[in-house]
Amino acid sequence: MLAKRIIPCLDIKNGMTVKGVKFVGIKEVGDPVELGALYAQQGADELVFLDITASHEGRKTFVDLVKRIAQHINIPFTVGGGISELKDAEALLNAGADKISINSSAVKNPQLINDMARNFGSQFVVVAIDAKHFDGDEWIVTVNGGRIPTEKRLFPWAKEAEDRGAGEILFTSMDHDGVKQGFANDALAKMSTDLSIPIIASGGAGSMEHFKDVFTSGKADAGLAASIFHYKEIAIPDLKQYLHNEGINVRL
Amino acid sequence: MKVAIIKYNAGNIRSVSFALDRLGVEHVITADPDEIRGADKVIFPGVGEASSTMKYLKDNKLDELILSLKQPVLGICLGMQLMCSYSEEGDVDCLGIFKEKVKKFVLPNPNPQLIKVPHMGWNAITNVNSDLFDISLENKFVYFVHSYYVALGGDTAATTHYIHPFSSALHKDNFYATQFHPEKSGDVGSKILENFIKL
Secondary structure, eight states, rough: OOOOOOEEEEETTTTTTEEEEETTTEOOOOOHHHHHHHHHHHHHHHHHEEEHHHHTTTOOOOOOHHHHHHHOOOEEEEEEEEOSOOOOOOOHHTTTSEEEHHHHHHHHOOOHHHHHHHHGGGGEEEHHHHHHHHETTTEEEEEETTTEEEEEEHHHHHHHHHHHHSSEEEEETTTTTHHHHHHHOOHHHHHHHHOOOEEEEESOOOOOOHHHHHHHHTSSEEEESSEEETTTTSOOHHHHHHHTTTOOOOOO | OOEEEEOOOOOOOOHHHHHEEEEHHHHHOOOOOOOHTTSSSEOOOSSSOOHHHHHHHHHHEEEEHHHHHOSSEEETTTEEEEEEEETTTTEOOOOOOOEEEEEOOOSSSSSSTOOOOSSEEEEEBBBBBBOOGGGGGOOOOOEEESSEEEEOOEEEEEEEEEEEEEEEEETTTTTEEEOOOOOGGGHHHHHHHHHHHHH
């Protein structure tokens, strides 16, 4: 049976790992390669490296860092941030990235999803969506690290991304991110039911119970978190043992 | 010991190379027929679409080359599927090393467990029965990413369950193959690569 995945996310700025509360007030917490290797050894199922300031400052991605990560880490990893053209993705693929995530650039140019999927395969294309809850079922998709609201709405956009060839959706609730009160389980469950590709839940992890909830009521395929791992509030081996004890299929 | 990784228009070649680096195994990434024929071991990686990749192999005569190899050969992911007789992906005849066929995962209907395609993530290998594995690897998790699967058959060397049981590894004569990515499967994957290198 396919295991539920635990994914530490390493937000990168200037080659260092950072994690902001609601994306504001960034603090450095370590070297990405060292931290990534440690998480892999502890039982992380995948890693995500996001160059969080890339799209804001228009910087291109961090190919050299990606190559170092690929050399040292023996589990899959996704890289994102500032990928807006096929050649950006190709450079990352050649550096050893298993998947790329696109966010703002896909909102601006949805055709990019089709082009990426056709050129590199759907398995390579993660569409990341940052959204803020508006009312009822309505979530507003935001871009540039949550700074700019768009015309797009979460559920139709996620479905469109799937139809265009996305291999996974990484959904971050901007209302839950950094608050540590649990994931956006209702929205996640709806998305997981509507779509037939895997959903990675992001934003809100504060306790081990929150992961249990996101896999049961949130119906997510993977749970992503950053600060609780970086600040050692939850150790990955403890989390996996807990989930196993709660009857959730995880890789021990 | 010299390992050749077949260079062609496939995605995960670099990752396989890095995995061999971590094991300290000397290797080349090459499309040169003589270099491939002269290697002690050959790895045939692959991420991509079956029919277009099969066409590329034929156009570059890599199909004949792979079929002619006598040393241990390891196909990975799409590499494994291309070593089968036929793939539904692009409706294409493949290399025919293994007689098994490649089929598309069909979601169950109804789908109360919300099973997804692609089959992406960590799943367990069972009934391991090839020298690629040892008994310590039974029921261990490895990393998969695929939308098409190889049905069970006489060449099945490991079985994984997703929607239904399928071949997660194949073995026939000097040809070995894994549907999962040993180069991305943590310490378990490293062990499998090591076992292949030691053949």
